Amino acid sequence: MTSAADPVIDATRLVKTFGTPTADLTRVTSGWVSLFSPIGWGQRSRPFSAADPAPLLVLAAAATALAVAVMVLRNRRDLGASLLPERAGPERAGAGGASFLGLAWRQQQPTLIGWCLFAALLDGIAGSLGPVVSDVIGGNDSLRELILRLVPGTRAEIIDVFTAALLGIAGVLAAAAGIQAMLRLRTEEAEGRAELLLATPRSRARWLGANLILAAASATVVAAVAGTAATAGLTLSGVGNGPPGLLIGSALAHVPAAAVFVAATAVAFAAVPRVSIPLGWAMLAGGLVLGQFGELLRLPAWLQDVSPFRHSAAMPVEPFDPEAALTLTTIALAGAGIAAYLFRRRDLTP
Template sequence: MSGVMTLLLIQARRDRIVLPAWILGIAFLGSAIAGAVATEFADESERAAIIGMSAVSPAFRFIRGLPDGTSIGALVFFQGYAFTAVLAGLMSTFLVIRHTRADEELGRAELIGSVPVRRAASLTATLILGGAANLVLALCAAAGFAAAGLPGPGALTAGAAVGVVGAFFVAAAAVMAQVMPSGRAANGAAAGLVGAAYFLRGIGDAFGTPGADPAHVTSGWVSLLSPIGWGQRSRPFTAADPAPLLVLAAAAAVLAGAVMVLRSRRDLGASLLPERAGRERAGAGGASFLGLAWRQQLPTLFGWSVAAALLGGIAGGLGPAVSDVIGGNDSLRQLINRLVPGARAGMIDVFTAALLGIAGVLAAAAGIQAVLRLRAEEAEGRAELLLAVPRTKARWLGANLVLAASSTVVVAVVAGTAATIGLALAGAENGPPGLLVGAALAHVPAAVVFVAATAVFLAAAPRVSIPLGWGMLAAGLVLGQFGELLRLPAWLQDASPFRHSAAMPVEDFNPAPALTMTVIALAGAGIAAYLLRRRDLTA
């Protein structure tokens, strides 16, 4: 047991910066949403309008969750729970893969295995660390909700709902670490499980059954397949019920036991799914940096494109239903007009523009991941072999930046095309041909600013480039999407590139901000190339 505790302390020390940042960031976001809802929707009639519209709109239930009362606490849980639960799941999956499959790839696990400790000691320490991190997250989230003025018992239950979902994904990610052949594949599969949980919860909520009280909806059975759906059933601010959380905790314990059995029967470096062997010789494209980057990034780009297609399809297919619901509710229509001042477009355009803005975030994420792939190549020693040929580091970076920028364009085009098809299938007018594709592409200049900034982080501070890159995107998302709701200062909101993207088709396209952001991105790429050329490769 002493070996497990020693490994636990080592892992905690490695995560001494990243893990507190995750926990405090999620807790602060939940508290900020609670405070903003209490301020922005202080009037009971406004809360009743939002909840009433969501109760009869499958689209809003898919995105947000289940309406469950008109109190401030119920509206806070409805608005923010699914999002914070997804963040808790991502925190947990990244933590587990970082200390299991990634350590095996980098040789750290082999060094640990050379001392007299049990084979599963490192995995045991990781499970304990993940459980402890989510316990602290639950307490911090509960404290944040209480500090925002929500009732104490409900705040504790809501915090526990977030923490238990994170604990479930600790065990689920540990299973993926045994199944998948590489750290990247395990990370992708575990993050995909988080996305699938959100999607299944959304389907169950969208096909839920409104009750006699229009402020309450009973979820469909599909949400029972999602840990986020189970956490939502705790109903912390209406009729707090810890039973669903206990079921979820028991499922996490069963998964943890199963993963311990799998680890005891698996050799170090092996996996239940074997890694597919590549060809003996590269094709014509593999002889260049750009071709190699394309081959490496194709599966990742495909995954982001699928997510963008789903989001765009939702925007187009459910937009008319949202428009019909809002159009028939005068008080809600007035509320939306107040939240979106000066909007000249119809309600369907407001809904579509909002989801295409989220598609812009997905495009930025695809580009950031393409750039951060270089950090993995550098840390794992492959970049040193690659750059042994007569090619410069600037050309290596430039080829990957071209692919990263192209990835943002591809994801945006897929989202816009899916939205266009969804509107056509729903029988709604979608304006001139290519309007929604252009609306999605309007967010690309902001996305490439994030790509260029991540490249600068990679060149200037490679060891912390991964948390800096993703943290910057998270900050930009919060500022751009929730800045108005949180009543943040205008100068702080303007710090997010997403703030300067044209929200087409609600707004007209303004070329000046797009051109400015493009110039900033090009300048950032040049700075990154200069800094990378002046430093050595690092482990």
């Protein structure tokens, strides 16, 4: 018969696979899995405690070896050619390739799969740590106060606050997926393929609209995957997470905010295409800092309210706010309309 403590033990074993935390959860000794990541090697240098330059030497050696490999491979291929032989594509496009939306899907499918896998991995692992987080933070007043400040104005259980903060990060991942899908347009334009594509009897608005639809769908799918993974992680760890589908809905509550970032990126692409890529990511970074960490940084409330993430309901701690979601959706639709208008009025920019 399985005891109530077994899920906590299993979660602790999972933690030790990635690292062994101290009793107060303020320091972690990295596990063997971290050796597969350059970040893991960097963390092993411990510059703020027991400084050890050896891991940095490993990173420097790896970077040098990779640089040499790149130069060797570069000298063995022709300019503009691939090192591996390319397969000839089909003579005719399939049913999906005959439309802007189908073309956008073909181009964005690998990227979307990557974002979904990352969101599932992050939220699944973090969700499985729920019992450990609840147990450790519950006995540490400083960490408890820190976590509670991620969702201000609430007195919910620590595990619920942790879950709300986790799903807030899932909303950021959803916005990032949508932004990357939107910025694909700039790549197509800068490399000259958009000019060939728009030489057909198709309007610019349809091209932009198809990619906007796919970007919004990407954000929705990534949020749903993150919510599903968090649900699975918490369930396997033995933590009750309310009615079925609650965390999926909680993750989807951040989609309207993500849609605002997608629309803002579309406006940047239509108005200032040459700086649209750094501007799109800068807007997301600013929204993340203001919306997710503004309270921790003690920023003014009016400045925090600039971020769309600030207006998303922090479910399951807070109830869903349909008025805020409708307002964010309206702003996103207005931004899409402005982007279409501006894009029709400008020339293609290499």
